[in-house]
Amino acid sequence: xxxxxxxxxxxxxxxxxxxxxxxxxxxxxxxxxxxxxxxxxxxxxxxxxxxxxxxxxxxxxxxxxxxxxxxxxxxxxxxxxxxxxxxxxxxxxxxxxxxxxxxxxxxxxxxxxxxxxxxxxxxxxxxxxxxxxxxxxxxxxxxxxxxxxxxxxxxxxxxxxxxxxxxxxxxxxxxxxxxxxxxxxxxxxxxxxxxxxxxxxxxxxxxxxxxxxxxxxxxxxxxxxxxxxxxxxxxxxxxxxxxxxxxxxxxxxxxxxxxxxxxxxxxxxxxxxxxxxxxxxxxxxxxxxxxxxxxxxxxxxxxxxxxxxxxxxxxxxxxxxxxxxxxxxxxxxxxxxxxxxxxxxxxxxxxxxxxxxxxxxxxxxxxxxxxxxxxxxxxxxxxxxxxxxxxxxxxxxxxxxxxxxxxxxxxxxxxxxxxxxxxxxxxxxxxxxxxxxxxxxxxxxxxxxxxxxxxxxxxxxxxxxxxxxxxxxxxxxxxxxxxxxxxxxxxxxxxxxxxxxxxxxxxxxxxxxxxxxxxxxxxxxxxxxxxxxxxxxxxxxxxxxxxxxxxxxxxxxxxxxxxxxxxxxxxxxxxxx
Numbered sequence: 001x002x003x004x005x006x007x008x009x010x011x012x013x014x015x016x017x018x019x020x021x022x023x024x025x026x027x028x029x030x031x032x033x034x035x036x037x038x039x040x041x042x043x044x045x046x047x048x049x050x051x052x053x054x055x056x057x058x059x060x061x062x063x064x065x066x067x068x069x070x071x072x073x074x075x076x077x078x079x080x081x082x083x084x085x086x087x088x089x090x091x092x093x094x095x096x097x098x099x100x101x102x103x104x105x106x107x108x109x110x111x112x113x114x115x116x117x118x119x120x121x122x123x124x125x126x127x128x129x130x131x132x133x134x135x136x137x138x139x140x141x142x143x144x145x146x147x148x149x150x151x152x153x154x155x156x157x158x159x160x161x162x163x164x165x166x167x168x169x170x171x172x173x174x175x176x177x178x179x180x181x182x183x184x185x186x187x188x189x190x191x192x193x194x195x196x197x198x199x200x201x202x203x204x205x206x207x208x209x210x211x212x213x214x215x216x217x218x219x220x221x222x223x224x225x226x227x228x229x230x231x232x233x234x235x236x237x238x239x240x241x242x243x244x245x246x247x248x249x250x251x252x253x254x255x256x257x258x259x260x261x262x263x264x265x266x267x268x269x270x271x272x273x274x275x276x277x278x279x280x281x282x283x284x285x286x287x288x289x290x291x292x293x294x295x296x297x298x299x300x301x302x303x304x305x306x307x308x309x310x311x312x313x314x315x316x317x318x319x320x321x322x323x324x325x326x327x328x329x330x331x332x333x334x335x336x337x338x339x340x341x342x343x344x345x346x347x348x349x350x351x352x353x354x355x356x357x358x359x360x361x362x363x364x365x366x367x368x369x370x371x372x373x374x375x376x377x378x379x380x381x382x383x384x385x386x387x388x389x390x391x392x393x394x395x396x397x398x399x400x401x402x403x404x405x406x407x408x409x410x411x412x413x414x415x416x417x418x419x420x421x422x423x424x425x426x427x428x429x430x431x432x433x434x435x436x437x438x439x440x441x442x443x444x445x446x447x448x449x450x451x452x453x454x455x456x457x458x459x460x461x462x463x464x465x466x467x468x469x470x471x472x473x474x475x476x477x478x479x480x481x482x483x484x485x486x487x488x489x490x491x492x493x494x495x496x497x498x499x500x501x502x503x504x505x506x507x508x509x510x511x512x513x514x515x516x517x518x519x520x521x522x523x524x525x526x527x528x529x530x531x532x533x534x535x536x537x538x539x540x541x542x543x544x545x546x547x548x549x550x551x552x553x554x555x556x557x558x559x560x561x562x563x564x565x566x567x568x569x570x571x572x573x574x575x576x577x
Contacts, residue, residue, distance in 0.1 A: 024218040032421025042416045052215045052240040064285035072290035086119035091206025092197035093124045100125025103147040113183035129223040130269035137531030142232045148176040156182025217241040235423035246417040251280040253386040258285035263308035265291040271362035296320040307334040316469045319500040345379035364418025381455035390415040411445045412438035466495035487515035494561045507538035517543045
């Protein structure tokens with residue numbers, strides 16, 4: 001299946017003769033752009049085009065101006081209103097002296113302000129850096145310095161965290177950071193306020209300013225973040241035309257429609273949400289629900305009031321809703337599909353709605369189950385790629401040799417929306433890509449052929465990562481932080497199974513002589529002072545005399561994981577008796 005972008009009015013980058021350029025006009029140092037030959041191929045095939053994300057959104061605004069774009073408690077914004085408010089904010093950004101290609105740190109919870117600011121950045125040619133509200137000094141400081149960010153957008157009304165004070169601290173530590181904007185809350189001195197910026201410029205003035213911005217479909221649109229394999233997350237450049245293609249391919253695969261309503265209460269800055277949920281909905285004309293918090297009663301009331309047709313439900317959200325689903329307080333009778341990370345067969349029985357397993361990486365390739373898949377494909381696989389141009393090899397781990405059909409190996413990806421390199425990470429890029437340019441994901445996978453179609457089955461990870469409710473935790477980063485605790489002689493971080501979050505993080509410690517082990521709470525307090533995001537803090541501590549070793553005398557994470565898992569299961573069995 002070839003997915004082509006719809007033709008509409010769009011901007012192009014052109015040379016002096018007016019001919020469309022087939023490459024980026026103004027390369028950003030440190031960004032790895034697609035090879036010219038690959039771009040030419042995807043352009044010839046009609047896969048990539050000369051539209052930007054802004055063009056894609058503008059086409060939907062023209063087609064569905066009165067459709068509701070954002071919906072939530074006390075919130076109802078049409079596409080016309082969303083377009084106008086984001087245009088005014090984009091103009092205000094330019095008035096503040098920001099210039100196209102300036103990076104912007106996004107550190108926000110889900111809200112209408114996040115969506116407005118995201119679109120405003122795209123329109124002004126600014127590049128959002130998709131950090132999380134939970135990130136702290138280590139992550140924000142590193143990423144802002146690496147990308148040379150100019151603006152830091154924070155929440156402003158978080159009762160538990162002084163985000164504005166934190167942003168001021170980050171500005172002092174980051175030479176490039178010039179401006180802070182709070183999205184919500186009472187205005188503070190020396191800090192821009194999103195509503196005041198929007199109210200301070202009329203639509204015509206903003207449009208006039210934006211006339212001077214020349215958007216390039218081959219240029220970076222967004223800096224997404226990797227789960228991190230060597231310390232803090234790596235920056236993943238996503239380009240306008242390929243990210244637009246990604247979103248449209250997902251929308252076509254899942255059959256998103258303009259009358260659909262989306263319920264996806266996970267962070268909008270995540271690639272899963274941006275690339276597969278709220279992003280494709282903005283390019284389709286559907287309605288996106290905005291969840292103010294994740295309290296069970298809030299989620300139940302929002303589902304009841306918005307009657308979503310599509311839902312993305314991770315383990316933690318299902319845990320909050322399960323009893324309400326079982327007793328009938330959650331009515332999914334209007335739903336056409338539910339996206340789940342795994343366990344599609346089990347969750348379909350619970351929810352009574354067609355489920356779709358998903359496998360995806362922020363670096364590119366996305367796979368989903370399809371509504372036409374048979375029972376075995378639905379129940380036992382992670383589906384197929386959404387693009388016919390996704391090229392996947394299963395390699396013998398540690399080699400560039402293809403594994404045998406059906407044999408478990410490491411997947412390597414290439415395609416129109418898969419990256420060719422992390423930002424300013426030459427050493428990591430040399431390790432991560434094969435000699436012929438395939439991205440090695442560090443996962444384990446095998447293929448299964450059913451009814452003449454090739455499906456993919458995810459089996460685990462080669463990378464030293466823990467996935468806690470969809471948040472990727474880099475074990476090495478945590479180990480570096482915990483190693484600074486005065487009681488710790490050695491540390492190894494591993495995941496252990498959890499029915500709610502899939503995995504939680506355990507810190508296995510070898511203690512220094514004369515020191516007692518810290519409690520989970522004490523270690524958390526230490527890591528808070530260190531500046532590590534809370535979702536990365538270990539939730540279990542095990543004290544060992546020595547770590548299990550491999551035959552060559554190295555730490556065996558595999559044996560350690562099995563040991564911790566066995567201890568967890570033993571404790572649960574004792575509690576049950």
